[in-house]
Amino acid sequence: MNISSAPSHLARRDWLKSISLGGVASLLTPAATMAASTATNRVRGIVFLVSDGMSPGVLTMAEAFSQQTRQRHSRWWQLLQNPQSCHGLMDTASANSLVTDSAAASSAWGSGHRVNNGSLNLSPEGKTLTPIAALLREKNYRCGLVTTATITHATPAGFAAQAPLRDEEESIAPQYLDRVDVLLGGGREFFDADKRSDGKDLVTDFTKAGYQHVRDRKALRESKSPRLLGLFSTGHIPFSMDRKNHPTIPALDEMAEAALTRFLSQEKPFLLQIEGARIDHAAHLNDIAALLHEQLEFDSALEKVLALTAKHPDVLVVVTSDHGNSNPGLNGMGPAYQDSSECFARIARAHESFSSLLNRWKQNPQQNLTAMIQEKLGFPLTKNESTALRTILAEKPVVEWNHLLAKPEGLLGQFGGNHFGVGWTGTTHTSDPTIVTALGPQSQRFSGLIRNTDVFRHFSELLLG
Numbered sequence: 001m002n003i004s005s006a007p008s009h010l011a012r013r014d015w016l017k018s019i020s021l022g023g024v025a026s027l028l029t030p031a032a033t034m035a036a037s038t039a040t041n042r043v044r045g046i047v048f049l050v051s052d053g054m055s056p057g058v059l060t061m062a063e064a065f066s067q068q069t070r071q072r073h074s075r076w077w078q079l080l081q082n083p084q085s086c087h088g089l090m091d092t093a094s095a096n097s098l099v100t101d102s103a104a105a106s107s108a109w110g111s112g113h114r115v116n117n118g119s120l121n122l123s124p125e126g127k128t129l130t131p132i133a134a135l136l137r138e139k140n141y142r143c144g145l146v147t148t149a150t151i152t153h154a155t156p157a158g159f160a161a162q163a164p165l166r167d168e169e170e171s172i173a174p175q176y177l178d179r180v181d182v183l184l185g186g187g188r189e190f191f192d193a194d195k196r197s198d199g200k201d202l203v204t205d206f207t208k209a210g211y212q213h214v215r216d217r218k219a220l221r222e223s224k225s226p227r228l229l230g231l232f233s234t235g236h237i238p239f240s241m242d243r244k245n246h247p248t249i250p251a252l253d254e255m256a257e258a259a260l261t262r263f264l265s266q267e268k269p270f271l272l273q274i275e276g277a278r279i280d281h282a283a284h285l286n287d288i289a290a291l292l293h294e295q296l297e298f299d300s301a302l303e304k305v306l307a308l309t310a311k312h313p314d315v316l317v318v319v320t321s322d323h324g325n326s327n328p329g330l331n332g333m334g335p336a337y338q339d340s341s342e343c344f345a346r347i348a349r350a351h352e353s354f355s356s357l358l359n360r361w362k363q364n365p366q367q368n369l370t371a372m373i374q375e376k377l378g379f380p381l382t383k384n385e386s387t388a389l390r391t392i393l394a395e396k397p398v399v400e401w402n403h404l405l406a407k408p409e410g411l412l413g414q415f416g417g418n419h420f421g422v423g424w425t426g427t428t429h430t431s432d433p434t435i436v437t438a439l440g441p442q443s444q445r446f447s448g449l450i451r452n453t454d455v456f457r458h459f460s461e462l463l464l465g
């Protein structure tokens with residue numbers, strides 16, 4: 001990837017014609033750029049979009065998938081071509097591993113310290129770290145969290161909560177009260193009295209503090225409340241490709257719009273995190289169709305954010321990921337790789353996520369699994385593949401060459417790869433740097449190679465002074 005330079009396909013004359021102050025600034029040395037822009041480019045608000053678990057190769061495949069299924073470029077791809085935006089790579093390690101989990105990654109962004117995997121804003125020495133949402137609250141600034149996971153999941157939590165273990169979502173939920181103004185996502189189970197183990201009614205606590213509680217798309221659209229608690233599913237929001245049966249759940253771009261318009265309409269500084277959380281989950285499952293559908297849903301949210309902020313020169317937009325996951329990539333297929341494009345085109349014919357299909361089969365294992373896969377995922381299994389899949393679903397050992405892939409999803413991902421052309425390194429996060437793209441005032445801070453902890457430094461310098 002060509003970082004921090006003009007896109008080669010643009011004629012230089014056109015490029016020069018199109019550049020604005022931000023574009024000119026990107027031609028200067030970093031120090032000169034910083035000095036020039038600090039004086040002029042005040043940041044009133046930051047929108048931070050996270051495609052969770054997006055390996056770098058996903059961006060290329062999402063662009064091809066967008067062309068196939070939407071007949072247009074992905075918005076992130078276009079942003080990479082925009083000479084006014086800045087581009088970089090992020091070093092994502094945690095305190096105790098070259099490979100971070102989402103809790104440590106979001107803590108690095110949220111408090112500026114690398115912590116051990118699994119913990120939220122707790123230093124390896126046991127010191128409690130203050131998340132950025134608490135610092136914003138001290139100044140009476142505003143903060144929002146939007147996600148397709150439970151709202152108490154690791155990535156949103158890293159900005160606003162502290163917990164020794166990320167799974168303590170019941171203890172994370174009350175920490176948002178009065179600290180985060182807009183909360184939109186899944187995870188009703190951690191707020192409702194009848195679902196929490198302590199029986200506490202957090203929804204009432206939030207409504208007493210001035211939040212409007214909404215549970216579906218219609219209520220979200222109609223709400224005018226500046227403070228909002230939107231919980232649209234018990235746990236995570238279902239994969240977008242499985243959401244046809246859930247018409248009342250808003251899409252990520254609708255949640256992003258609801259949150260962002262609340263912040264843009266006021267003069268107060270704000271920080272809004274928007275997470276496409278389930279890109280990561282689809283990568284863990286080696287499910288390329290689910291992953292690309294999630295990535296395009298994230299891309300639509302990015303499109304919405306760019307449209308809404310176009311007339312707000314004091315808003316910085318940053319798009320990135322917290323870590324790679326399983327590093328999917330389209331392989332060269334067939335002689336001279338001539339089959340790759342046709343293999344990739346088959347992905348659009350899949351109509352159900354792996355997890356939904358396997359869950360349906362588990363409810364009635366008498367069903368013909370091979371036929372279900374052919375019907376919903378669009379590819380046949382060989383006799384050997386079918387036998388191996390049934391063996392591992394029966395929790396019996398199979399011949400394994402890679403321990404990480406020795407699970408039903410890993411095997412199905414490998415078999416799917418024979419038809420879709422997409423291979424996977426495993427079923428877990430990876431150490432690769434993530435891509436960062438920034439647009440707006442001070443966007444040059446995100447050029448080149450940055451460290452995940454730099455995000456906190458930049459955000460606190462820009463918003464808190």
Ligand SMILES: [Zn+2]
Pocket residue numbers: 053102280281284325429
């Ligand atoms: Zn993950």
